[in-house]
Every structure is written in C-alpha cells, then in structure tokens.
Amino acid sequence: MTLDELWTGSGAAAWGTCAYRDLLPAMDEAARAKAAGLCPDPAGVFVAAYPYFPGDTPGNLSLYARGQDYHVAIPRRMEQVCEGLRTLYPGRNFVRMVDDSPLPERMCAGLAGVGLRGRNGMTIVPPWGTYLFLGTVLTDLPLESAPEISSLCMDCGACLEACPSGALTLEGVDRGKCLSDLTQRKGELTDREREALSRHGLVWGCDLCQRVCPYNQDVPLSPLPEFREDQITDLEPEDVACLTNRQFREKYAGRAFTWRGPGVLRRNLELHRESSGGAEGKKEPSHT
Numbered sequence: 131m132t133l134d135e136l137w138t139g140s141g142a143a144a145w146g147t148c149a150y151r152d153l154l155p156a157m158d159e160a161a162r163a164k165a166a167g168l169c170p171d172p173a174g175v176f177v178a179a180y181p182y183f184p185g186d187t188p189g190n191l192s193l194y195a196r197g198q199d200y201h202v203a204i205p206r207r208m209e210q211v212c213e214g215l216r217t218l219y220p221g222r223n224f225v226r227m228v229d230d231s232p233l234p235e236r237m238c239a240g241l242a243g244v245g246l247r248g249r250n251g252m253t254i255v256p257p258w259g260t261y262l263f264l265g266t267v268l269t270d271l272p273l274e275s276a277p278e279i280s281s282l283c284m285d286c287g288a289c290l291e292a293c294p295s296g297a298l299t300l301e302g303v304d305r306g307k308c309l310s311d312l313t314q315r316k317g318e319l320t321d322r323e324r325e326a327l328s329r330h331g332l333v334w335g336c337d338l339c340q341r342v343c344p345y346n347q348d349v350p351l352s353p354l355p356e357f358r359e360d361q362i363t364d365l366e367p368e369d370v371a372c373l374t375n376r377q378f379r380e381k382y383a384g385r386a387f388t389w390r391g392p393g394v395l396r397r398n399l400e401l402h403r404e405s406s407g408g409a410e411g412k413k414e415p416s417h418t
C-alpha cells in the first residue's frame with residue numbers, strides 16, 4: 131500500500147510531511163522534551179486533515195463539538211495508518227497525536243503544504259474550508275518539509291472584522307481574549323468576560339471567525355460518519371442541571387464538550403438566560 135492510499139484510506143482530505151527540526155523555533159524546552167519522550171530521536175512528522183463539517187442546524191454548541199469527540203475518533207482512524215507505516219518502515223517509531231500534542235499542529239500543516247494558512251489562524255483545505263481536524267504522526271524516520279509551504283488565504287479580512295472580542299488581530303489569536311477559550315475556562319471571570327459570554331451565541335466553542343470565511347460558504351458535509359451522525363447541536367439548562375460530575379460524563383460520554391465537567395456549561399447557559407432576549411435571540415448567524 132502506498133502512503134497516499136494509507137492516508138486517504140483513513141479519511142484524510144489532505145496529508146503531507148515536515149521535518150521535525152523545522153518546528154523547533156515554535157517549540158519550547160518542555161514541548162521538545164515531551165516530543166522526545168514520546169518518540170526518541172524525532173526526525174519527521176506526518177500531518178493529515180480530516181473534514182468535520184456537520185451541517186448547519188441552529189444550536190448553541192460549536193460545529194466542531196456536535197459529533198463524536200475528535201480526540202477519540204481521529205486517533206482511531208490514524209491507528210490504521212500507523213500500522214501500515216510500521217509495515218512499510220520496520221523498526222521505526224510512529225506515534226499518533228491529535229490536539230493534546232507538543233507539536234504545533236497548524237505549523238506542521240503549513241510546513242507540509244497542507245492547504246492554506248488562514249488569517250483566522252486556521253488551516254484551510256478547499257472544498258472543506260476550515261472545518262478540519264488535524265492529526266500528526268511523530269517519527270524517527272527522517273522526513274522533509276514540502277518544497278512549497280502553505281500560502282496565505284485570500285486575506286479578505288472578514289474574520290478580523292467578525293471577531294467580537296478583539297482576540298483576532300494581524301498578530302494571530304490572543305488566547306486570553308478568545309471566546310472559544312472563555313467558554314471552556316473554569317474559575318472566576320471578570321465582569322467583562324461574563325458580559326462577553328452572555329452575548330456570545332454559543333455555550334461551547336466559537337465559530338465566528340470561521341463562519342464568515344469565503345472558503346466556508348459551500349462546504350460539503352463531512353464524509354466521516356462520526357461527525358455527521360448522532361449529533362448534539364444544542365444544550366438546555368435542564369440537560370446539565372443537577373448532574374454530578376460522574377453523571378454528566380456518563381450522559382455525554384465521547385463528546386468534545388465534556389472534558390471540563392458540567393460547571394462551565396451551567397455557568398455559560400445561566401449567563402445566556404440572564405442576558406436580555408435569552409439564548410434564542412442570540413444564536414450565531416446561520417452558516418448559509
């Protein structure tokens with residue numbers, strides 16, 4: 131089986147490779163130590179993009195969190211690739227990672243020439259737009275970056291204008307201000323942060339700088355059933371009220387919005403209810 135057959139067979143819409151050394155400028159000592167702990171003598175990275183667009187049913191959960199948890203679904207798909215790689219390159223290490231990774235995954239994609247680099251920070255692969263999860267395989271097999279790294283998107287500026295919190299600028303995303311981070315943050319919030327959350331149409335994640343992107347205007351549904359089927363698009367306060375941590379995790383097992391526990395969702399739902407007009411009047415604009 132060829133490399134291309136392995137990756138496309140796993141459901142990847144695009145894939146490529148980069149040299150591990152090319153990532154080092156973006157990796158601190160801790161990230162380098164973690165990578166070397168996972169794969170001694172790291173030399174190369176495979177990176178692949180998996181489409182997840184689940185359709186555009188109105189709801190208060192981000193599009194990325196509506197189907198199965200990608201932290202489970204994508205590694206499952208990538209495991210079959212790793213098995214193929216071990217057959218093709220006996221004696222080499224192949225370690226798959228998704229999100230919870232010391233590697234800067236979008237930089238991997240950029241160096242591998244996978245898609246375009248969006249001004250909103252996202253990796254874009256037409257026709258799937260930005261609605262892609264990235265997965266990487268770290269290896270001691272020497273690999274090179276693409277001769278042509280990813281170019282910038284059409285740079286229309288719509289994402290910069292759409293960001294309501296000032297998190298997105300020409301310098302990139304300021305995590306501390308990003309609503310996606312805020313919906314997931316535990317502990318005390320400032321009045322300003324509470325106000326921002328109460329005006330936000332979602333109780334988990336943020337899609338605003340993606341929805342306006344021209345590359346996302348006619349995106350096909352994900353071919354991967356994990357992200358298309360059995361969706362949860364909306365949470366109501368009653369869905370998470372009175373649940374213990376354990377009950378919540380059991381009820382919503384395998385979902386990307388469970389890892390912070392029920393408390394942040396209760397808070398976000400409460401903020402929505404308190405804000406005038408309630409959540410119904412405050413949904414994000416429809417995708418189409």
Ligand code: B12
Nearest residue numbers: 229234235236237240251252253263264303310311335336
């Ligand atoms: C921390 C984190 C967050 C934080 C902070 C995000 C941020 N932008 O700083 C928060 C919680 C806010 C967040 C939000 C989201 N996240 Co997030 N997040 C991460 C995580 C774990 C680390 C990101 C990071 O800080 N990397 C360090 C920086 C330096 O690297 P980078 O992000 O890879 O890429 C930048 C540079 O490398 C550079 N670059 C790109 N190519 C090249 C090429 C060259 C040659 C060079 C020099 C530079 C360069 O441009 C990129 C953007 O500035 C990654 C997974 C991972 N391990 O990488 C997911 C990840 C970036 N997140 C992802 C997703 C889906 C989201 C959300 C869309 C979820 C949502 N709907 O709410 C939002 C999008 C927000 C946004 N506009 O970026 C996906 C992105 C997929 C894609 N198509 O790009 C990732 C890759 C997870 C995954 N495995 O799929 N996220």
Ligand code: SF4
Nearest residue numbers: 293308309336338339
């Ligand atoms: S995810 Fe939302 S808050 Fe974060 S940069 Fe994009 S539009 Fe701004």
Ligand code: SF4
Nearest residue numbers: 248283286287289343
């Ligand atoms: S909205 Fe425009 S500037 Fe932003 S990522 Fe999309 S094409 Fe690039």
